[in-house]
Every structure is written in structure tokens, then in C-alpha cells.
Amino acid sequence: MSEHSRGAAGRRIDYDVLVVGGGINGAGIARDASGRGLRVVLCEKDDLAQHTSSASSKLIHGGLRYLEQYHFGLVRKALAEREVLLKSGPHIMRPLRFVMPHASSAGMRPAWMIRAGLFLYDHLARRDFLPGSEALSLRDHPAGSPLQPQFSRAFAYSDAWVDDARLVVLAAIDARERGARILTRTRCTQLVREPQRWVATLQGVDESLRVHARCLVNAAGPWAADFLGLAGGTGKPARTLRLVKGSHIVVPRLFAHDSAYILQQPDGRIVFAIPYEGAYTLVGTTDVDYRGDLDRVAIDDAELDYLCGAVNRAFAQRIGVEDVVWSYAGVRPLIEDAAGSASGASRDYRLETDREGAPLLSVFGGKVTTFRKLAEQAVDWIAPALGRRVPGWTDQACLPGGDLFGRQPSARGVRQFEAWTRTRQQQYAALPPALVARYARAYGTRLGTMLGPCRSRADLGAEIVPGLFEVEADWLVKQEWAQTADDILWRRTKLGLHLPSPARPDATRRLDAWLAAWAARRGASAPAAVLRALEK
The missing domain is CATH 3.50.50.60 (FAD/NAD(P)-binding domain)
Structure with a gap:
């Protein structure tokens, strides 16, 4: 070069x-x-x-609903990739079971159609370790307890979750x-x-x-x-491209189990309700044609109402806009085709x-x-x-940190990730177990490189904002291109979500101040975004 x-x-x-x-x-x-x-x-x-890439539904999936649009090639291609990706990065991805509640009411696809679709979903591509679909009785299944009583049965199938950013x-x-x-x-x-x-x-x-x-x-x-x-x-x-906005909301946890829900809507769309960051449920997405400023994409009131309505039609626990603790939106660049609706675009x-x-x-x-x-x-x-x-x-090839049991991707890393994490918690017994578990999910086998000689909480350095210690912040700046508080709190980690809303501006200022000092110590200029934040 x-x-x-x-x-x-x-x-x-x-x-x-x-x-x-x-x-x-x-x-x-x-x-x-x-x-x-x-x-x-x-x-x-x-x-x-x-x-766009941090504003997805955080799923590695074939796209069950695309089958009824006859996009069989896309679904097959995506299904074939699910397990390839899972095996390459078992720290940032994990299998996820989806439950589709069903009731004999308007707007619901008939049971025979769902069974046929799930049969195709199970067989369009090879599955090495993800379980196939099944019918559930919600009267005696944990997935039934958070739902409204009209849902007595459901269908379950497998896909996967990913930390997209x-x-x-x-x-x-x-x-x-x-x-x-x-x-x-x-x-x-x-x-x-x-x-x-x-x-x-x-x-x-x-x-x-x-x-x-x-x-x-x-x-x-x-x-x-x-x-x-x-x-x-x-x-x-x-x-030409069709620009479609997809928005999501995050609300306090709606259910305690580890499965996600796929909820059929009266307009024929589906909405996901996904366990998120332990204490929350992620709900999305919308599909709205977008013609605004691509640098300032945000959820609107109609989308908020739509997603809250989707939750309230399915769950016993009702929510309103006041329950939304965080929202995000992104614009998907879809290929323009003959689809009349944004949700139908390929x-x-x-x-x-x-x-x-x-x-x-x-x-x-x-x-x-x-x-x-x-x-x-x-x-x-x-x-x-x-x-x-x-x-x-x-x-x-494994993604960085995904080589839990050798350099070749394997299902073992997916199946045994929790056991691998417990071993790390024993290795770093002086650190809080929840913190080590988060590090394991974020950094995989590079957890040890990130921590270096740290063996106690004092070794981690100052706690800049709750849950973020200097050793990790230093790593994110030097190794992962982080330059601003938002880079760290909302993309490299999701620690911003765990801060009470009134405390977020102060935490952002403190972290931006730390980043500015970090740059000054190394003779570098602080990013313009950091300086603007500090001036406020």
C-alpha cells in the first residue's frame, strides 16, 4: 500500500x-x-x-410473512444463513423461539394456512440444530399467561436474535x-x-x-x-429505491419467559414483541413510506399508537405512549417493485x-x-x-470473539454459550457476575483482551456512568471507533436504556467530558459532536 x-x-x-x-x-x-x-x-x-443497521428488529430470520408474498427465493436464502451466522457469532446472536397466538377472529390467517407456511419454513433450508415448528395449547403453556383469554392456541417456530450494531x-x-x-x-x-x-x-x-x-x-x-x-x-x-421507515418502541417487560411473540394485525401486517435487555420488551415494526430528512428519522404519533394498539390487542397488560421508555426508527432502502403497500415491498x-x-x-x-x-x-x-x-x-470463519471452541464456526458455541459464560464468571469471580455476562455477550473470547490484567472491580477504573467502567470505554474508543456518548451508550452497548430517563442527559455529558479528556491526553481533537454536547 x-x-x-x-x-x-x-x-x-x-x-x-x-x-x-x-x-x-x-x-x-x-x-x-x-x-x-x-x-x-x-x-x-x-x-x-x-x-438503518442499528434500527432493525434485531432478528436473524427467514421472514415468515414473505412466504405469502411468494418471495420463496429470499426466504430460502435467509433461512440458509441463519445457522451460518449463529455459528459464526454465538456471543452476539442466539436462537429465539417465536409464538404466534391464534384465535378464530377477523384479521387472523386461518390455521391451515399457518401450518402450511410453517411446514415450508421448516423445510426450505437445512436446519442443523434449530428446532422445527409445533402447535401449542396456551391453556397450559407459559406463553399463554400474558395473553388475553381469547387466545387458546398458538404456533411456535425458530429464528434468532442479533445485536445488529x-x-x-x-x-x-x-x-x-x-x-x-x-x-x-x-x-x-x-x-x-x-x-x-x-x-x-x-x-x-x-x-x-x-x-x-x-x-x-x-x-x-x-x-x-x-x-x-x-x-x-x-x-x-x-x-429506484423505495424508502420505508420502520419504527420500534421499548416498554417495560410484558412477559417473563424467553420466547418472543409474532402478532397478527387487522391490516394483515405482523408485529414482533421480543424480550430485550432483560427488563424490557421490544415491539416493532411499522412500515411507512418516507420522504423526509434521512439524517433525522424518528417515530411519529401514528406509529406510536399503532404499536401500542398491537400490544393491547394481544396482551392482558395494556400500555400507552407514556409507557414507552425508548423508541428508534430507521429507513430501509427497499427495491421498488409492484407492491402497493410499504410492507409488501421486497x-x-x-x-x-x-x-x-x-x-x-x-x-x-x-x-x-x-x-x-x-x-x-x-x-x-x-x-x-x-x-x-x-x-x-x-x-x-468466526466473527471476532465468536471462536468459543476453536477457529471453525460450530453449533457447540451456540448450544454451550451459557456454560462458557459461567466459566468466565468463575474466572473473574471478583467482578459482578452480571457485568461479566454482559462482557461475554459483547466481546466473546476477546473479553480477556479487553479486561487485560483486571481482576477486581477497582482494576476496572472509574465508573463513568452506571455500568460503564474506564477499561471498557478505553477499549471502545481505541478498538471500536467510538467517539461520542451515543456511540457507546446506544450502539456499542445499550447502557443508555438502563439509565433512568431524567439521568440520561447528565450521563451523556459526563461521558462526553471523559471522551474529550481522553482525546486531549493523546493529543487528538475531540469529535465535534462531543464539543457541541459539552457546550450545552
């Missing part, structure tokens, strides 16, 4: 691939490409996973460790296409870089179609390629579950286009 000084104009860096976009697809492509020996740089204008960060870490350069808070401001290369200007907080790249990957998510205009209209997409992805000059690959659509397969297919095109014919590898 060559770097040449360019004085005030910034440095010039030569790479094989420039990836624009630090969501799950961009990070996945950077990971796969760097693992095949390509020189990769990724730039993201904000934080990793700051937008950490998945993005771990993919980026893997890419970096294989040679990629990850530049957060760095915007691509100019592009020039030449016959054999792209010349890009990347503007960071403190410096400007001039990048020469043999191939450009447009993984800008909701901004993907607009980003093509930066190259003077080059590579206009064959299909969740599949499309890779559009352009060889009229230096290679260009644009990613449209996609979902968290299929990110690895999408990246593999993308690099299957990129690598030969750059003269490097190396096969894919990510289906046989």
Missing part, C-alpha cells in the same frame, strides 16, 4: 477497493474483500451502524484485522471516474484524503441512489454493476440476515474484475 504526502491538499492513498457506507452491507463487503487479499478502505460519514462493528474489526482501513466520520465529497481507477476525496474531521481506488462500492444504504450522482450521473440504477437485495470505466458496484436493498451472502456475491464480482480469483471464505 502506498501513501504519498500531498501537503495542504491532504494525503493520497492507493487501494483496490473503496467502500462508501459503514452499515452492515458496507462492513460485510469490506470484510470479505480484505480477506481475499484486496486492499480496502471504507468510509462512513457518521458512526458505524448509526442509521455490534454485528456491524465486528465485521469492521475483522476487515481491519485483515488489512482494511476503516474511516468513520469521513464523507466522500468528490468522485472522478477514469478508465482504470476512481479518484475520490474523503473529508474527515481533521484531514482530507485523496484516494485512488481500482473499484468503487456504493453501499450507502438509503443514500445509495443519490450517491451515484456524485460521479456525474454515472451508473444510474436500473430500479426485502431482497440487488447488486448493480457497471464496467464503463473503472468498476462500480452498487448495493440496493437487503436485510441484516443476508449481509454475509450479499457481501460474498459482491466480492465474487469485484475480485475477478480486479484480476484476483480467490474463493469466498466467510461461511467458514
